[in-house]
Amino acid sequence: MSSDDHLKETDTEARFEFKKEQKSAFKSEKGLTEETIRLISEDKDEPEWMLERRLRALRQFQEMPMPTDWPGQPDLSEVDVDEIVPYIRPDIDTRGGEESWEDLPEEIRDTFEKLGIPEAERNALSGVGAQYESEIVYQNMQERWQEKGVIFCDMDKAVQEHEELVKEYFMTKCVPPSDNKFAALHGAVWSGGSFVYVPEDVTVEMPVQAYFRMNSEGMGQFEHTLIIAEENSEMHYIEGCSAPKYGRFNLHSGGVEVFVKEGAHVQYSTVQNWSKNTYNLNTKRAIVEKDGTMEWVSGSMGSKATMLYPCSILKGPGATDNHITIAFAGEGQNIDTGAKVYHNAPHTKSTIESKSISKDGGRTNYRGLVHIADGAEHSSTAVECDALMFDNESTSDTMPYMEIEESKVDVAHEATVGKIGDEDIFYLQSRGLDDDDAKQMIVAGFIEPITEELPIEYAVELNRLIELEMEGSLG
Amino acid sequence: MSTQVHANLTEAQVREISESLDEPEWLLQTRLDALAALEDIDFPAVIQTPGRKWTNLQDLAFEEFVDPLTAAEEKDQVGPDEVEVLSFAEALDEHEELVKEHFGSIVDPQTNYLTALSTALFSTGTVVYVPEGVDAEDVTIRTTMNSRSLFNYTLVVAEESSSVTILERQETGDHVEGKRYYSGITELAVGENAYVQYGSLQDLSEETYNYQLKYGATDTYGQVDIVDCNIGSRLTKTSVEADLNGDGSETKLVGAFYGHDDQHFDVDSRVWHRAEHTTADLVTRGVIDDRARSVYEGVQDVGRDAWSTSSYQRENTLMLSDESEADASPKLIINNHDTEASHSATVGQVDEEDLFYMTSRGVPPQLAKNMLVEGFYVPVLEEIEVEELREDLQGRIRDRLAGRFD
Numbered sequence: 001m002s003s004d005d006h007l008k009e010t011d012t013e014a015r016f017e018f019k020k021e022q023k024s025a026f027k028s029e030k031g032l033t034e035e036t037i038r039l040i041s042e043d044k045d046e047p048e049w050m051l052e053r054r055l056r057a058l059r060q061f062q063e064m065p066m067p068t069d070w071p072g073q074p075d076l077s078e079v080d081v082d083e084i085v086p087y088i089r090p091d092i093d094t095r096g097g098e099e100s101w102e103d104l105p106e107e108i109r110d111t112f113e114k115l116g117i118p119e120a121e122r123n124a125l126s127g128v129g130a131q132y133e134s135e136i137v138y139q140n141m142q143e144r145w146q147e148k149g150v151i152f153c154d155m156d157k158a159v160q161e162h163e164e165l166v167k168e169y170f171m172t173k174c175v176p177p178s179d180n181k182f183a184a185l186h187g188a189v190w191s192g193g194s195f196v197y198v199p200e201d202v203t204v205e206m207p208v209q210a211y212f213r214m215n216s217e218g219m220g221q222f223e224h225t226l227i228i229a230e231e232n233s234e235m236h237y238i239e240g241c242s243a244p245k246y247g248r249f250n251l252h253s254g255g256v257e258v259f260v261k262e263g264a265h266v267q268y269s270t271v272q273n274w275s276k277n278t279y280n281l282n283t284k285r286a287i288v289e290k291d292g293t294m295e296w297v298s299g300s301m302g303s304k305a306t307m308l309y310p311c312s313i314l315k316g317p318g319a320t321d322n323h324i325t326i327a328f329a330g331e332g333q334n335i336d337t338g339a340k341v342y343h344n345a346p347h348t349k350s351t352i353e354s355k356s357i358s359k360d361g362g363r364t365n366y367r368g369l370v371h372i373a374d375g376a377e378h379s380s381t382a383v384e385c386d387a388l389m390f391d392n393e394s395t396s397d398t399m400p401y402m403e404i405e406e407s408k409v410d411v412a413h414e415a416t417v418g419k420i421g422d423e424d425i426f427y428l429q430s431r432g433l434d435d436d437d438a439k440q441m442i443v444a445g446f447i448e449p450i451t452e453e454l455p456i457e458y459a460v461e462l463n464r465l466i467e468l469e470m471e472g473s474l475g
Numbered sequence: 476m477s478t479q480v481h482a483n484l485t486e487a488q489v490r491e492i493s494e495s496l497d498e499p500e501w502l503l504q505t506r507l508d509a510l511a512a513l514e515d516i517d518f519p520a521v522i523q524t525p526g527r528k529w530t531n532l533q534d535l536a537f538e539e540f541v542d543p544l545t546a547a548e549e550k551d552q553v554g555p556d557e558v559e560v561l562s563f564a565e566a567l568d569e570h571e572e573l574v575k576e577h578f579g580s581i582v583d584p585q586t587n588y589l590t591a592l593s594t595a596l597f598s599t600g601t602v603v604y605v606p607e608g609v610d611a612e613d614v615t616i617r618t619t620m621n622s623r624s625l626f627n628y629t630l631v632v633a634e635e636s637s638s639v640t641i642l643e644r645q646e647t648g649d650h651v652e653g654k655r656y657y658s659g660i661t662e663l664a665v666g667e668n669a670y671v672q673y674g675s676l677q678d679l680s681e682e683t684y685n686y687q688l689k690y691g692a693t694d695t696y697g698q699v700d701i702v703d704c705n706i707g708s709r710l711t712k713t714s715v716e717a718d719l720n721g722d723g724s725e726t727k728l729v730g731a732f733y734g735h736d737d738q739h740f741d742v743d744s745r746v747w748h749r750a751e752h753t754t755a756d757l758v759t760r761g762v763i764d765d766r767a768r769s770v771y772e773g774v775q776d777v778g779r780d781a782w783s784t785s786s787y788q789r790e791n792t793l794m795l796s797d798e799s800e801a802d803a804s805p806k807l808i809i810n811n812h813d814t815e816a817s818h819s820a821t822v823g824q825v826d827e828e829d830l831f832y833m834t835s836r837g838v839p840p841q842l843a844k845n846m847l848v849e850g851f852y853v854p855v856l857e858e859i860e861v862e863e864l865r866e867d868l869q870g871r872i873r874d875r876l877a878g879r880f881d
Contacts, residue, residue, distance in 0.1 A: 072808070368523055374797075389812030392779065398807035401524050404822045407794035411822035413805065419812040 016273060018114060019244040020107040022216045024133065028087040030218075034058060035104040037188055040087045044191070049167060057187025058179035064181040067307075072365055072397050074305035074334040079279050084220040084251050086189040088133040096157035097129065097139030097373035108132050115242065117211050124457050125238075127152045127208040131223055133216060134191040145204055151197035152208050155224050158195035166196065169226055174257035174313075175285050183283040186222050190329065193254070195224030198233040198264075207236040207269070207455060213256075214278070220251040227257070229264040229292075236267040242302065245275035249304070253279055257457055258286035260294050262316065267295040269454055271462055274302035276332060282308045290316030290345075297453045300327045300335050301465045309367060311340035314348035314379075321350040326450045326462075329362030329394070330469050338368035338400075339383075342411075343376040352383040355447055357466075359390030365397040366415070374405040387413035388446055390439075440470055480637075486510060488543050489595050496564050509584045509594040519587040519712060520806040521741065522772055522804055529770040529802050530712060532589075540624055540654040540684060546598040547622040549648065554603065554614035558639060563600030563628060574602060577632055581662040581692045581718070589686045589712070593626050600628035603641060605669070607634040613861055614641040619648040620657055620679070627659040631671055633697075638670040642861040646707075647680040653865040654709070655683040663691035665699045667721065673863040674702040677711065678871060681738065685711040695721035695750075702859055705732040705740055706871045714743035719753035719781075724727070730759035730870060731855040733875050734767030734799070744788075745774040748781035748811075757788040757818075760855050762848060762872075763799040764879060773805040777814050784811060788818035793825065793851055795879070816828060845876040 003223055026043050028036050037058055041051040066076055091105060092098065101109050101118050112118060112130050121128040127141030131150065136154035145152070151162065158166050171177055177187030194210045214221050229235055243250060252274060260266050266286065274280050280303040286294040296310040312321035325340040341350040356364035366385045387396040398415045420442055428438035443449075451459035489510050493503040518532040554560035559570075566574050584594035601616045618627060633639055645657060657679055665671050671691065679685055685708040691699030703715045717726040732740045740763075746755040755775060763769050775786040792801040805818040825847050833843035847873060859865040 096729070202513055371524075387807075387809070389809065389814070392782075392811050392813070394812060396809045398805075398818070400804060400806075400820075401522065402801075402803045402820065402822065403524060403527065404792075404794070404803075405802045407797050407799060407824055409794075409823060412819070413803075413821070414817070414819040415805070415807055416817040417807055417809045 005101040008152045016242045017244050017275070020215050023091050023107070024088045025091040026089040027257065028085060030085050031082040032086060032188065034060065036086065040189060040191065043089065046159055047163065050159055053171065054188050056177040057162045057184050057474060060177050061181060061184035061188055064184055066181060069401065074336050076305070076309060078249055081185065083218065085216070085218055086190055086220045086222065086347060088216055088219055089135050090132045090137060092137050097136040098155045099140045101138060104137055108137055110212055111215070112138070112211065115211060115213070117181060120209065120457055124206060124455055125209050126204050126206040129154065129194050129210040131192045131210065131212045133214065133219065134221065136192050141208065148202050149199040150202060150204060151193050151195065155193040155195050156191065158226070162195065163198070163230065166195070166226070169228060169257065171255065171257070174259065174287055175255055175283050179283060182253045182281040183255060186224070186253050186283065189220070190222045190224040190255060194227045196227040196235065196237060198229045198235045199272065200230040201232050204236070207238045209238040209240065212239065212241040214250055214252070217246040218248055218250065220253065223254050225256045226256065226377060228259045229261060229266045231261045232263040233395060234265040236269065238269045240271045240273070243275040243278055245277050248277065250275070252276045252280045252282070254282045256282070256284035258294065260286055260288040260292035262290045263292060265293045267297065269297040269458065270299065271458060271465070272298065272300045272302055272306070273465055276302065276304050279304045280306040280308065284308065284310040286312045288312055288314050288316065288319040288321065291318040292316060293320040293322070295322045296324070296339070297450065298325045298337070299450060299462050300325070300337055301469060303335070304332065305334045306337055308337045309340045311342070311343045312350065313344060314350065315344050317345045318347045319345060320348070322355070323350070323352040324450050324453055325354045326447050327364045328469055329356070329364045331360040331362060334363045336365040336367055338366045340369045341371070341381065343372040343379040343381065346375070346377045346379065348379045350381045353449055354385040355450065356387045356396060357390070357443060357446070358387070358394035358396050361393035363395040365399060367399045368400045369403070369452065370404050370411070371403045372409050372411065376406050377408040379406065380410040381412070383413040387417040388443070389417065389419050440467055443470065484510065484543060484595070484638055486631060492598050494595065498777065499571060502578070505579060505584060506551070506595045509591040512556045512591050513588060514586045516585055516588050516591060519589055519714065522770065522802070530739065532712060535684060537656070540656040541624040545622050546625050548599055549619040549621065550599060550626055551615070551617040552601050555611045557609045558611040558614060560614055561604070563602060563604045566602035570602070570604060573604060573632060574630065577630055577662060577664050581664060582660055582688055582690045582820045589658060590660060592686060593628070593660050593686070597626035597628045599625065601628070603631040603639065605633040605637040605639045607637060609637045609638045613839050614639060614865065615813040616641070616643040618645050620645065620655070621649040624656040627657070629659065629661040631661070631663045631673060633665050633669040635666045636668045637666065640672045640717045640860045642674045642676065642864045643676065644676040646678050647683060648722050653682070655680070657683055657685045659687045661687070661689040663689070663699050663701070665691060665693045665697040667694040668696040669694070669721040670698045672700040672702070672860050674704070674859055674861050676704045676864055677707055678819045681707060681709050681736065683708050687713045688716070689714070691726065692718040693721050693724035693726065696723045697721055698725040700727040700729070700858070702855070702864065704864070705742070708738065710739040712741045714745065716745040717755070718747050718749060721757065722750045722751050724750065725754045727858060728755070728757045729855055729858045730761070732761040732769065733872055734762070734769055735764040735875060735879070736767065738764070738767045739769040740768070742774045744775065746786065746829040748777045748784045748786060750780070751782045753781060754785045755787065758854055758858065759790045760852055762793045762795060762851065763801060764795040766798040768800045769802070771803045773818060774808065775806070775816055775818065776795065776808040777811050779810045781811050782813045784814040784816065785814040786814065791822040792822045793848065794822065795848070836880055848876055849873065
């Protein structure tokens, strides 16, 4: 099948680790000052209110302490924001992204070719946005969706062209910068990302995808994604990300806000493959109205340290949340991830399914919070965490928190931790598989509940990433 | 960080308590060190989630209810002849070396603010000494607190291949106007191949603030079971913990509580697997009614060297009223992959279908509900070996149920 040729390439170096020359049209100074923020805002030709929001977020960032006292959290002492270049505009002519891959500079086009994005766009997607460093460089969506009033554009362009919507929804009611230190940082220096608007009753049948690539050493990427799904609409957003590995740290601190209106359905899928020098500290949150459904699907394979807890606020009666997450931590990685759900209305429902794999000294932690507010009668939540450990250098933690203020509820949490079963391996070996293949097959089975939620291309991609991670020590 | 508590506590008071018990110098020194440490140490850890601290110990005005020099209690310490059940003073007289060896060896007096306070001020206690090879049942320690505050200490030493079952219960006697405080530390040293079941029934008055830490440590093939039952008190912070230090050792940490009115129960259950082939089973069942609030933290910590570990945890909370609140956090910390570990936690109401079944068989609804609540405690009751504890816990649950109306 030629459509997934790009998936067959087995060499990680060739797939993700390649580096391009670090060219840019505009590059901010290292560090975070009011002056830098003003320069970024000016370079983007932003309206005054956005500059003000950035500056307010900067002040909040400066006032807030670093999170250091969460039990078992990743060590963030290396993350010195003054050592980060927060903004790099690549050398392209068009703001808001080219509509044709051909119009991109060769090194950028080649980057996304290697990552398989144009190929995927032709086969399985309704639209694609591609970000290189701090800016979207390519943005396109099939015409039939544009005709139905669907908007899928660069976030910076949305500030210009859909100002009223952005002004109303951008970091106001969903993720305010005051939420946490890195949300505040994000609010100050955000750049790029996607704006998605799906009108009432429109179902976008194929997913749209955004891909985020960091190429430069020592940079920070802070894209913002804002999704508004109007009543009874339906859409699936996929984000992918990667970067080549450098000696010093990179920082990714994205912000995602999703508004799921009455009866709407949004799936947000992430395949995270940042290089192992990247700190990935994101804030993702959805507000779900009456009878709406939010689905978070995440695979976290990359990064040196991840702290990410996608959150759903079930605001309307009958709202539903589904979380499916998988974390894979190899040598030197600390993947601290989980889910947060607030049941604020009656008859709301959530299910959280978490799988984690740790090996070669890697550390995974499921950290989750389920809150059922007083009055959220007849709500139910089911949390299930399973962890697989490969060796005795690795660590697997599970730290769920449940706060229940309402009695007419059904709350269940379950977790298991175990090693990969010797008997299972023996069985597969007796059927002719070698040890490595047997382990890979067991892992593939372990994560199947996640992969089956993804379009086939991404399921294959996820499996391949896991295989690549496994190869390191199994060989 | 510390607070105002020690403002009305002085070294002279601590010396006075120690002298009145005719204590050796090393114990006085341990008390004084604990007193001095109050300046620098924290309250016991409580869970914090965004916007909420699950139990706010800092805000308690301890001066109001700590009155170190007027401790008064009635104590009944009985057991079969093969074991020695001694008051703390007697134990110092007869077995000073034994006490010195174990006192503070399992619970560091300076673990937190409240353990240090308890160590500095305790005026009553019990030592249960079970010599090698002795099997004993039904050691019973009954404490009735008559003063504003009471600090208690219990030490159980079970030597090689011995076994013992113990019940320790706390009640309040004479009425005292205003808030009261009870604090108890229990250390359980379980020798090679020894077995201890230590059960506790806390039934203090509902003006009493209660802090207890019960901690067991096992040698090879030892087993320590702790059953912690909480009925009384205004606010309870209780922690039941076990260090599985010996290969092949085992623990069952069992908890039961029933909160009503505006009672607050903060219950911790923690096990540390530090050796090979260790097994832990953590079971907690609680009911909350009226405006009561429960907080549960369970920790199963499997150390790097704890090969072939089995560790299980179950926590279930039943909510009988709309105003009650339940928080739960069952945690797994796993550093060895050769582990079979699981935990589960549920919060919910009496099952509608079960109720329907019983009422359709002619059982009046109120009675049916009470029977189901009683039945909810069966997994805990089944673990209890001391009959007095099992019967009295059941009795207290029945009293509570009889006193409520839907």
